Amino acid sequence: MATKNLSLSQLSGGKTYTEIVFNQVWGKVEAYRASHPQQQLFMMAFGDTTQPLPPTVVRALVEAANRLGDRQTYTGYEDISGNPALRSAVCADYYQKKMDIDPSEVFISDGAQSVSVNIQELFAPDNTVAVQNPTYPSFVEGTLVAGRPLVNLPCREDNNFVPKLPDEKVDLIYLCFPNNPTGAVATPEQLQAFVDYARSHQAVIIFDAVYSPFITTPNIPQSIYEIEGAKECAIEIGSFSKWANFTGLRVGWCVIPQELTIKNTVPGELNDLWRLRHAVKFWGTANIAQHGAIAALSPAGQQECQEVVKYYLENARLLREGLSATGLMCFGGIDSPFVWVKAPQGLSSWQFFQKMLQSTGIVGVPGSVFGDCGEGYLRLVALGPREEIEAAVKNL
Numbered sequence: 001m002a003t004k005n006l007s008l009s010q011l012s013g014g015k016t017y018t019e020i021v022f023n024q025v026w027g028k029v030e031a032y033r034a035s036h037p038q039q040q041l042f043m044m045a046f047g048d049t050t051q052p053l054p055p056t057v058v059r060a061l062v063e064a065a066n067r068l069g070d071r072q073t074y075t076g077y078e079d080i081s082g083n084p085a086l087r088s089a090v091c092a093d094y095y096q097k098k099m100d101i102d103p104s105e106v107f108i109s110d111g112a113q114s115v116s117v118n119i120q121e122l123f124a125p126d127n128t129v130a131v132q133n134p135t136y137p138s139f140v141e142g143t144l145v146a147g148r149p150l151v152n153l154p155c156r157e158d159n160n161f162v163p164k165l166p167d168e169k170v171d172l173i174y175l176c177f178p179n180n181p182t183g184a185v186a187t188p189e190q191l192q193a194f195v196d197y198a199r200s201h202q203a204v205i206i207f208d209a210v211y212s213p214f215i216t217t218p219n220i221p222q223s224i225y226e227i228e229g230a231k232e233c234a235i236e237i238g239s240f241s242k243w244a245n246f247t248g249l250r251v252g253w254c255v256i257p258q259e260l261t262i263k264n265t266v267p268g269e270l271n272d273l274w275r276l277r278h279a280v281k282f283w284g285t286a287n288i289a290q291h292g293a294i295a296a297l298s299p300a301g302q303q304e305c306q307e308v309v310k311y312y313l314e315n316a317r318l319l320r321e322g323l324s325a326t327g328l329m330c331f332g333g334i335d336s337p338f339v340w341v342k343a344p345q346g347l348s349s350w351q352f353f354q355k356m357l358q359s360t361g362i363v364g365v366p367g368s369v370f371g372d373c374g375e376g377y378l379r380l381v382a383l384g385p386r387e388e389i390e391a392a393v394k395n396l
């Protein structure tokens, strides 16, 4: 007799982030639109990109499609860890050889989302997982689905939204910098403290660096591997989604260093186990998409991607400055496309969401959706078209 997976079904009934955004946030927006058809609305809730793919990427995609359409140049399955040229380009061009990462340590995935959750399969079911609060919701949802114990690391204004080290012993620590939703970044000293903790407790840091190409502040690490000792204790996750407009194409990666070891492994074993997991559960990312990613990392591609990042960061600046000029307290939006706005007059996240919608037409996501420490804030995303950001700011 088959029975359902209770770890998965505990999340049903509209409790996941995606359902909250699509049902509750979108539901309120639709209801408001129906009663106020004249009011212009500005969607800043979804973390999706809106600008076109860089031209160099488009050319590479077309060429790759043409090769697949020709019997002489057709190719099928590829290396299940990812196209070797892409893995080399991630080391040489994305990390610019600075981090001494070998292509054998890079695994290409269909974006960061799947790997950020699936990576837990490397570890024993009873391992305790620490997450920032507020956090990118998949880290929590993935932990609940896996049935692992969860520990919260509060991120508040008084610690610049960077958590303190865990008070109790934890085994896996999700860190995301630049952070979604708060837009916060961590200093080398703050990251060194986490690396030291992980090394002394044989814990593993799962470092989500999806937004690192948005870092503009000097001396803020773009990779956890800039921190001494991190290769012994950290897995890093990256993505082409936000800085190359790949949210639909789906290419990301993770780095599993050969040096990474935990209590019952030898160096290289976790890297081998992840390759084994690819062999069992994942046979690689679409070959066309990987060719697009190789093009994004070419000199011309990187230059065009820098323009993408500049565009979204300018959006974030306009939004942050526009909101601040009205007296609202804003965080983030400097090294990330997220602006984290404090609700005035003690309003709750949902009250503030409603007030922003009614008085400005701006649609965000209530901070409490990202964890109880996000209560009293609203997250706005600056990945929209410039005209919309400008019109929204003018409307404030």
Ligand code: PLP
Residues within 6 Å of the ligand: 047, 110, 111, 112, 113, 114, 116, 136, 176, 180, 208, 210, 238, 239, 240, 241, 247, 251, 252
């Ligand atoms: N990690 C963080 C922190 C994100 O914000 C997102 C997407 O919004 C992802 C991972 C997933 O990105 P991808 O499109 O590469 O799956």
